[in-house]
Amino acid sequence: MTIRASRRSFVLGTAAAAALLPVAAFPALAAQPAAEFVRSLGNRLVAIVNSNLSPDEKKAHVLPILQSDVDVDAIGRYCLGRYWRMATPEQQTEYLSLFHQVLVNAITDKLGDYRGVSFTIGTTTPQGEDQAVAAVLHRPQQPDAAMQWIVSTQSGSPKIVDVIGEGASLRLTQRQDYSAYIQRNGGQVATLLAALKRQLAHHQTPSAN
């Protein structure tokens, strides 16, 4: 009876202790390369976001991290969907260059909103050939946001190819945005390129104020 009772209290105690520990503390998870990659990337980004640097300095610090850890070309190709094959090689090159700038703007615009942010890494699950690393973003004054980082190793080294927030894949949403736009504006890749250029021009105007 005593043994049973003590066993139960041991189990309860362990469960309580486990609940109090952040998931990040488990050594087993640290062994997973994808989770470790996301943790390292997240730590570097959070350090920049929470620093006292000016917005432009933050952007300058984030750029090399995005270039090395995010597979922007792969995301760009995915987002163009079936129109990638319809595009001429010149259009493909121009599109990727525009897409780089659009994506960088989209990410760096948000840096200011995330001051005081921290994150916890959760479990890693395989998703096709990629790994999905769950993470919870803790923001001050705002509810926690659950997200999944999709890590691909197809290019030789681990790289982010997608982020899933509240169940929606960013690259899929972007692809459906682009394809709807192309389809409703004559079905030509050129119209998308023109729209992206307009978007970038617009982006530069307000930031100059």
Added chain:
Amino acid sequence: MLTACSSMVAPKPKDPEALAEYNEANDRFEPLNRKMYDLSVKVDKYSMRPVAKAYVWAVPVPVRKSIGNMVRTMNEPSVFFNDVGAGKPRRAGDAFVRWCINMVAGVGGFIDVAKYAGYPHHDNDAGLTLATWGVESGPYLFLPMMGPSSIRDGIGYGIDQGLSPWNYVPRGYGLLTFNWAYNIMGVINARADHLDDLDQVQRDALDPYATIRSAYQQQRKALAQAIKDDHRATVPDWYN
């Protein structure tokens, strides 16, 4: 009548890749939906958006949070019935406990005490319950002033109205006042929660309508899947 109908339905493309895209978008009534969307955005621009902006400006964060908590707690019975309907007793138990704790210790739902007691909020509605029963979403719908939906979720919305206990409380001025205040505050609060998201979509998306359609359908799928995948036992873990 036929011409009126055909102008509301998007023609099916013949090219196989375009057809795959058409099927992925799941938006048969696109022409009608886009009209409803444009109308909603226009009305929102001059009504709900400024109201929500003023609300955010005037009401401090803790008060907005409390109102959000209250609206959420008042919806808990509907979540409970849907959890039961989806055959998920653990989730139903969570919703029930949340309702009890928050109505008493949380002063009528204004403080989310249950969250700190280990019962975080989870969403459920009749659209999702139907999804767990295997009911397909049906074509996408954009309902004027209400936002993205589908045939299934639209029916679900009607069922949820029936599941809300406030419709069965004896009528009286107290209830009438509460209902109006609750609904108006709920709508303003919900719109305020999405101020930044919606502004961002309008600013960054090339086709905001398609972006909202895509995000909504993905999110609903993920929510339904999360309910289906919740196999936690009804009894606490330590009991087994």
